[in-house]
Amino acid sequence: AQSVTQLGSHVSVSEGALVLLRCNYSSSVPPYLFWYVQYPNQGLQLLLKYTSAATLVKGINGFEAEFKKSETSFHLTKPSAHMSDAAEYFCAAGEGPGRDGNKLVFGAGTILRVKS
Amino acid sequence: DGGITQSPKYLFRKEGQNVTLSCEQNLNHDAMYWYRQDPGQGLRLIYYSQIVNDFQKGDIAEGYSVSREKKESFPLTVTSAQKNPTAFYLCASSPRGMAGELFFGEGSRLTVL
Numbered sequence: 001a002q003s004v005t006q007l008g009s010h011v012s013v014s015e016g017a018l019v020l021l022r023c024n025y026s027s028s029v030p031p032y033l034f035w036y037v038q039y040p041n042q043g044l045q046l047l048l049k050y051t052s053a054a055t056l057v058k059g060i061n062g063f064e065a066e067f068k069k070s071e072t073s074f075h076l077t078k079p080s081a082h083m084s085d086a087a088e089y090f091c092a093a094g095e096g097p098g099r100d101g102n103k104l105v106f107g108a109g110t111i112l113r114v115k116s
Numbered sequence: 117d118g119g120i121t122q123s124p125k126y127l128f129r130k131e132g133q134n135v136t137l138s139c140e141q142n143l144n145h146d147a148m149y150w151y152r153q154d155p156g157q158g159l160r161l162i163y164y165s166q167i168v169n170d171f172q173k174g175d176i177a178e179g180y181s182v183s184r185e186k187k188e189s190f191p192l193t194v195t196s197a198q199k200n201p202t203a204f205y206l207c208a209s210s211p212r213g214m215a216g217e218l219f220f221g222e223g224s225r226l227t228v229l
Binding site: 004009032034036041042043044045046049051090092094103104106107108109 | 120149151156157158159160161164174206208216217218219220221222223225
């Protein structure tokens with residue numbers, strides 16, 4: 001079974017600094033990978049997704065992630081943090097097209113704090 | 117506007133009572149999902165449905181039940197058999213052919229007193 005590990009339950013950065021949120025997956029077959037963002041007391045919103053095309057994926061709000069098969073990683077980055085980026089971020093993996101293609105496994109989440 | 121509507125947003129329940137959480141979508145999506153969110157544990161799949169009148173158990177289905185009589189609706193019942201029901205519940209939907217791209221509602225927070 002797939003699993004997703006997010007390193008660091010809390011990450012704190014200064015406004016304008018680099019954001020790096022780590023995600024590793026375990027799967028014998030490269031899965032589809034996703035990053036979602038959640039603001040307090042709200043649902044999740046898709047930031048970006050990797051579906052076996054380009055390994056560097058650009059998403060909304062200036063975020064991007066790079067799929068590295070050799071490291072089984074899909075870390076999320078943003079060059080310059082903004083106060084509005086403060087939220088909880090979830091990495092997720094799915095098996096791709098098929099009957100259960102949309103059945104995602106989520107990581108435990110990383111809360112990003114942005115200091116002024 | 118198209119989207120997913122969950123109700124109620126907040127719900128309090130006494131132990132031993134069943135409660136039903138509503139989820140309605142007007143996105144014309146085929147698949148719908150229920151996730152449970154607990155602090156530090158991410159999201160765990162309760163039930164999902166790919167088509168009307170069909171649904172499958174997720175990883176933590178015990179103590180929950182669902183129905184899918186209409187494409188737009190996927191209600192979740194938290195029964196008295198669920199030992200620890202206090203949580204944030206999220207409903208999601210996805211269109212055919214967009215593997216893994218889930219659209220979420222704003223959630224329902226259930227507290228058992």
